[in-house]
Amino acid sequence: MSKPNEHHPKKFHGLWALTNRELKKWLNEPVILLMAVLQPIIWMGLFGKAMNLGNMFSSSNFNLNMPDITFYYPPASGNITIPGSVLSPIFQNMFSNIGPTVMQKIFGVTDYFSYMSVGMISFIVLFTTMFSGMSIVWDRRLGFLNKVLSTPVSRAAIIFSKVLNASLRAMFQATIILILAVVFGLQVSSTFTPLNILLLYAAIFLLCLGLSSVFLALALRSTKWETQMAIVNLINLPLMFASNTFFPISQMPDWIQAIARVNPISYLTDAIRQLTVYQLDISSLMFDFAFLGIFAVVFSIIGILLSWKYLTK
């Protein structure tokens, strides 16, 4: 006992120990894990399948009762009447494919389920990152944070363990959603390759990095976790709806479009769609990544600076 601590913590050693703790806590809780799987199933099942936009616009959903058409036809030197009963099936047939055509033009895919189920990944990423920052409020209240601060572990490791944990959770859930979506009938495009999955993880990680850093800083500064809950609840749904997660931006009023175009969720969703259900357009994908990258860098710097200031007060 006489020898003092002769070991000095390496940066990653502490980071891994703290992240490992979070993951262990998470995996020890089967209910939370189950919820993580159930939540996307429910959303995809209810929202994705119920809102069958493609079929809504099929001609079987409206009856074309064409009137008789009478026009003057000189060669016959008289009027010719085409009965409505003859015209109706022709028009009905013409419009029978309108749903998928409209979908393809506006949504980029022929069925709403493929569009929406991929958007669910962004949805889950947003929720997971926002709430996982809150665990630091508990760490602080239970005194765990102070104990960790009194050890020589690097302050950056404390912050990054939370960010890393949020990202790993989000990626895990994204994987589950993707598998489930395929089971439920997601149609991947012809440009999809297994390599795309790696890019998909990269895109998710970038958004997680930015979002969870900011929410971590917010959580550290709000003394009550209720405040944090209120903030998260206030902004997460609007942030979802002012993006391309559920509906295409092009059909939104200008002011929502303005929000959606700076909303990082839109870029993650687009990147994921490019990588899975869309015909891959390299230039849009690169733009998505550029936006997500800048977002991640700027917001994680802001978040980490704010947290740092708090942790070294």
Next chain:
Amino acid sequence: MSESVENVIETEELTKVFNKNLTAVDHVSFSVKQGEIFGFLGPNGAGKTTTINMLITILKPTEGRASVLGFDIVKQNNEVRNVIGVVPQEYTADEDLTGLENILLCAYLYGIPRDVAKERAMELLKLVELTDFKDKKVQTYSGGMRRRLELACGLINRPKVLFLDEPTLGLDVQTRTATWNYIRKLKKEFGMTLFMTTHYLEEADALCDRIAIIDHGKIVVIGTPEELKHSLGGDIITLNIKENADVSGLISSVEHVKEVKNEDGSYRIKAEYGEITAPFIIEALRKKGYTVTKLSMTEPTLNEVYLEYTGKSMRDTEESHEAFRAHRMTMRRARA
């Protein structure tokens, strides 16, 4: 490494002001010697925890300076962190992890390699008698077990100084005595220096070599428990005489008697070295023909010392909302 420093902890005018107006610790200076148990005694909200938090480098002082084992707590905070152990007021162990997992987590935070960590963890679990429960989740632990686990975590880096913040808060008498024994053992067997805060007088009396009484962020007095009790002016002798006369003047003339009060024929005498002075008082009274019928003597307790210096007994003070909640949570879990 400054091995030879005699004073393990030194502070000079250490001050912490919160939000520019709340002075939690007010120009506090003291030093803790190698191998002693030094206690900070004071009511809730007196600034004990704030002082400890500055010494363990999680709060920066507003003014003044302090060093632990010769390392400055601000400029060399990482060196300080490496050589100290901390047992916080709260139960900080993760409830969802087992006892062993918690100790290993602490070990990794100090950068202790896996094999060394495992070996030390087993050693410490044995020391705090938790070996049988090492694979049980902490949520099943009792208050005493949790406190011992905290102690084990605080010792994982083999610290030279151990900081204990309210080590027996909320524990029952039996568990408290057991915890005291662990603390004494650390001092005796490992020659560790211990800095502790408490608001239990009997704890400070039983454990500490020296005590600093702190109130409203200021140190009111520092000394050994004996010195402090002595500083009150000695023991209290109570005596009755058979005769119906006022002998206050006579008693006062005896050497070492400091104060005499006649309370309805019963004399309350404050005297230094009571056990020596009492016979002299009896002798003086007998010479004048008085007969002492009853005599009793009490040594002052720390309670009286405390009353004398802070002007009040343990009081409820205003605390921050958060501190109150943390406090309550600790109490609740201690009883679980």
